Amino acid sequence: MFDFTKQVILPNSLQKKxxxxxxxxxxxxxxxIVFIAYEILFPIVSLTFSLDNPTSKTNNLIMPVIxxxxxxxxxxxxxxxxxxxxxANPIGQFAKADVTLVKGKNGKSIDNAKVEISRSYQAFxxxxxEPVGFKDGTLLTTATDGAYYIVSDGKLRKFSNTDxxxxxxxxxxxxxxxxxxxxxxxxxxxxxxxxxTYPADTLFVINNNHYQLQDGKLLPFVSTQAFLTNFDNxxxxxxxxxxxxxxxxxxxxxxxxxGTLVSIDFAVYIVSELKKYPxxxxxxxxxxxxxxxxxxxxxxxxxSIYEKQKQFTHDDPHPNGTIFVDQKTSQHxxxxxxxxxxxxxxxxxxxxxKQKPVLANLEGLEKGTSCTLKKQLFNANSFTCSLPLDEMTxxxxxxxQIKMTxxxxxxLNTISLTFSTPVTPNNMMISLxxxxxxxxxx
Amino acid sequence: MSIKKIAIDKxxxxxxxxxxxxxxxxxxxxxxxxxxxxxxxxxxITSKISLLKIIITIVTILIPLLYLGKNLxxxxxxxxxxxxxxxxxxxxFSFLLIGNSLLKFSLWENFVITLATLxxxxxxxxxxxxxxxx
Numbered sequence: 001m002f003d004f005t006k007q008v009i010l011p012n013s014l015q016k017k018x019x020x021x022x023x024x025x026x027x028x029x030x031x032x033i034v035f036i037a038y039e040i041l042f043p044i045v046s047l048t049f050s051l052d053n054p055t056s057k058t059n060n061l062i063m064p065v066i067x068x069x070x071x072x073x074x075x076x077x078x079x080x081x082x083x084x085x086x087x088a089n090p091i092g093q094f095a096k097a098d099v100t101l102v103k104g105k106n107g108k109s110i111d112n113a114k115v116e117i118s119r120s121y122q123a124f125x126x127x128x129x130e131p132v133g134f135k136d137g138t139l140l141t142t143a144t145d146g147a148y149y150i151v152s153d154g155k156l157r158k159f160s161n162t163d164x165x166x167x168x169x170x171x172x173x174x175x176x177x178x179x180x181x182x183x184x185x186x187x188x189x190x191x192x193x194x195x196x197t198y199p200a201d202t203l204f205v206i207n208n209n210h211y212q213l214q215d216g217k218l219l220p221f222v223s224t225q226a227f228l229t230n231f232d233n234x235x236x237x238x239x240x241x242x243x244x245x246x247x248x249x250x251x252x253x254x255x256x257x258x259g260t261l262v263s264i265d266f267a268v269y270i271v272s273e274l275k276k277y278p279x280x281x282x283x284x285x286x287x288x289x290x291x292x293x294x295x296x297x298x299x300x301x302x303x304s305i306y307e308k309q310k311q312f313t314h315d316d317p318h319p320n321g322t323i324f325v326d327q328k329t330s331q332h333x334x335x336x337x338x339x340x341x342x343x344x345x346x347x348x349x350x351x352x353x354k355q356k357p358v359l360a361n362l363e364g365l366e367k368g369t370s371c372t373l374k375k376q377l378f379n380a381n382s383f384t385c386s387l388p389l390d391e392m393t394x395x396x397x398x399x400x401q402i403k404m405t406x407x408x409x410x411x412l413n414t415i416s417l418t419f420s421t422p423v424t425p426n427n428m429m430i431s432l433x434x435x436x437x438x439x440x441x442x
Numbered sequence: 443m444s445i446k447k448i449a450i451d452k453x454x455x456x457x458x459x460x461x462x463x464x465x466x467x468x469x470x471x472x473x474x475x476x477x478x479x480x481x482x483x484x485x486x487i488t489s490k491i492s493l494l495k496i497i498i499t500i501v502t503i504l505i506p507l508l509y510l511g512k513n514l515x516x517x518x519x520x521x522x523x524x525x526x527x528x529x530x531x532x533x534x535f536s537f538l539l540i541g542n543s544l545l546k547f548s549l550w551e552n553f554v555i556t557l558a559t560l561x562x563x564x565x566x567x568x569x570x571x572x573x574x575x576x
Contacts, residue, residue, distance in 0.1 A: 004463050004464070004467060005459070005460045005463045005516075007516075007518075008456055008459060008460055008514075008516060010453060010456055010457060010460070011453055014453055014454075014456075014457050017457065018457050018460060018461070021457070021461055022460075022461065022464055025461060025464055025465055025468070026464075026468070029468045029472070032472075033472075036487065036490055036491060039490045040486065040487070040490060091489070281485070282484050282485045283485050283489050286485075435483065435486070438483055439482060439483050
């Protein structure tokens with residue numbers, strides 16, 4: 001081994017000690033390397049929640065709820081047949097999860113209770129909402145009857161004749177040709193019979209600035225690229241400054257489409273409803289299914305219209321406006337007010353997905369694995385079992401939902417979950433394969 | 443008696459100094475390896491051990507090393523960077539590291555920016571150390 005300090009000469013009596021100490025130092029360094037390699041190839045994440053101390057800062061599982069009340073079980077009390085739901089969002093790929101439930105001193109045994117696990121995203125678990133229609137401001141025409149429409153205040157308003165369209169100055173190219181069946185997802189509104197006033201949500205471009213008409217005022221988009229995340233460039237009617245005399249500009253700004261990923265300097269944000277959510281770190285970004293290519297670089301002026309929110313971590317659900325696509329059926333969904341609204345027509349999907357949707361799997365919500373709790377050998381209050389996760393590796397998502405139905409009235413003290421990857425050559429090859437795939441997909 | 447004690451202490455300090463030097467090399471080698479791994483796949487190592495911890499370790503080794511070096515009057519010949527045999531390795535390492543960080547650029551853009559960056563670093567080095575020598 002090469003010596004960096006040749007000029008520092010030790011007496012013979014210390015030479016041997018130095019060689020031994022140096023060997024120990026190198027072994028210690030080797031141990032650190034092996035430890036880090038082990039952590040990378042066979043990751044372990046331990047998460048717990050104390051039901052008798054729900055506000056404890058050491059709780060790193062999401063607060064559990066019982067399905068009967070959709071609320072936290074006070075003091076960990078469960079009635080017979082109550083189903084306890086808990087969500088864990090570890091980052092990484094795991095082969096198994098060990099679940100341990102500790103009952104209270106006076107609680108009854110939960111031996112042989114079944115525990116189920118499924119994998120998806122938290123927001124993708126939201127209940128199904130009403131199908132979503134075309135977004136406000138969209139111009140539509142049907143190929144079959146040649147009718148023209150605008151989506152205004154959520155309603156589909158038909159232009160009585162083409163003269164009105166010409167007088168308003170709507171560009172012909174702006175009308176998206178759809179099937180009559182695509183229109184059923186928007187409620188029908190009053191027909192537009194004259195050209196006195198523009199319908200709400202009409203889009204304008206004045207001096208290269210884009211506006212949307214709302215409540216008689218022109219709301220400016222913060223930038224052209226913000227406008228383009230919502231609509232196509234042709235959708236706006238070109239006007240000049242005189243137009244402000246009829247429709248004054250509003251001070252309220254419009255931003256990027258909800259759910260858009262933006263970056264400024266080295267920070268990445270998800271923007272939604274004029275709020276910006278700073279993504280905690282690259283691991284969170286990847287774990288939440290986002291695509292690096294979807295990030296739009298923006299400037300200080302563009303970000304300034306957004307109100308800063310707390311950091312977006314892997315424990316948070318995707319915000320409103322996030323679009324999911326089921327990897328099996330290609331069915332799209334949009335997150336809105338804690339519901340998952342399906343987008344049932346391709347032309348509607350096109351108007352929403354200006355950026356790639358997050359890949360999810362409907363099957364993953366239902367299909368999972370299960371195990372039966374058994375009393376631990378030396379702890380009569382602890383019940384544990386192992387849930388294999390191999391079958392769920394194909395389901396995208398960072399959210400593991402644990403479901404346990406209590407066979408008796410009981411109280412629980414603690415829920416613990418340990419996600420791990422057993423040390424086997426096969427798991428090592430799987431981990432290496434994943435690392436290789438990530439490098440290739442960079 | 444007391445002279446003997448001082449002599450033993452000094453040798454012990456020399457031993458500690460040599461070990462700290464080895465530890466510094468290992469820590470710097472580890473830091474460089476982490477940088478390479480992170481540039482290939484961001485988050486691969488830093489999700490397990492943060493760069494800050496490695497930097498704190500390096501500083502923690504450096505402080506007693508500098509203190510001992512000063513008190514034990516250990517000096518080194520000034521290294522002439524132009525004649526240093528490890529220079530090509532460092533240049534190649536820097537070239538790969540900078541080039542890798544610009545992967546989204548086209549090959550030629552990447553090549554030109556990397557060379558320009560290295561050239562600027564070289565000029566800065568010359569500027570700082572030539573001024574010091576004068």
